[in-house]
Amino acid sequence: DAGITQSPRHKVTETGTPVTLRCHQTENHRYMYWYRQDPGHGLRLIHYSYGVKDTDKGEVSDGYSVSRSKTEDFLLTLESATSSQTSVYFCAISAQPEGPQHFGDGTRLSIL
Amino acid sequence: GENVGLHLPTLSVQEGDNSIINCAYSNSASDYFIWYKQESGKGPQFIIDIRSNMDKRQGQRVTVLLNKTVKHLSLQIAATQPGDSAVYFCAEKEKGGSEKLVFGKGTKLTVNP
Numbered sequence: 001d002a003g004i005t006q007s008p009r010h011k012v013t014e015t016g017t018p019v020t021l022r023c024h025q026t027e028n029h030r031y032m033y034w035y036r037q038d039p040g041h042g043l044r045l046i047h048y049s050y051g052v053k054d055t056d057k058g059e060v061s062d063g064y065s066v067s068r069s070k071t072e073d074f075l076l077t078l079e080s081a082t083s084s085q086t087s088v089y090f091c092a093i094s095a096q097p098e099g100p101q102h103f104g105d106g107t108r109l110s111i112l
Numbered sequence: 113g114e115n116v117g118l119h120l121p122t123l124s125v126q127e128g129d130n131s132i133i134n135c136a137y138s139n140s141a142s143d144y145f146i147w148y149k150q151e152s153g154k155g156p157q158f159i160i161d162i163r164s165n166m167d168k169r170q171g172q173r174v175t176v177l178l179n180k181t182v183k184h185l186s187l188q189i190a191a192t193q194p195g196d197s198a199v200y201f202c203a204e205k206e207k208g209g210s211e212k213l214v215f216g217k218g219t220k221l222t223v224n225p
Contacts, residue, residue: 103156103157
């Protein structure tokens with residue numbers, strides 16, 4: 001398995017609070033991604049990074065921000081969580097954009 | 113599209129049978145395709161990939177077939193085992209596009225012992 005650790009694995013929080021999810025990799029891959037997975041939808045890309053301090057938006061980026069200060073860490077922040085952001089969040093990594101992405105085991109986030 | 117039901121297509125097979133899972137993709141400009149397996153409570157696991165210059169690719173007990181004419185991808189699993197029970201979904205990437213993959217919604221495979 002690819003060395004990807006997501007933390008926390010589960011979190012319950014209240015509407016309006018800030019939340020930060022962490023993805024840590026030990027593979028030294030350049031590309032990192034944040035997805036959300038909801039019933040009735042395929043995985044949807046939130047943000048991705050193509051290098052340290054290089055990030056771009058995905059298809060569902062509203063309400064989310066990211067940071068990548070080191071190759072191994074990619075943080076996803078919900079500045080003010082809303083109930084619509086209740087989801088399972090997955091981090092993925094890839095060595096090159098033309099190759100497969102490898103996923104962590106996800107963070108289940110519930111916003112009440 | 114986005115407005116689909118909450119229930120995934122399902123496929124139920126007997127242990128030892130071969131399974132075929134299908135995926136229709138939408139973008140004729142896609143040139144790279146991946147199959148993933150996702151077990152309950154876990155992240156998607158890479159199974160096999162194929163590029164558009166190929167029609168078929170084989171792995172261990174799995175074969176992916178690509179029909180670009182009808183934009184169809186299939187995953188064949190030989191001698192299906194109970195451990196193969198999971199949700200399977202395909203992903204596509206557009207040639208020359210960004211680094212983004214577009215994921216299908218998946219098929220739930222149940223293997224009966």
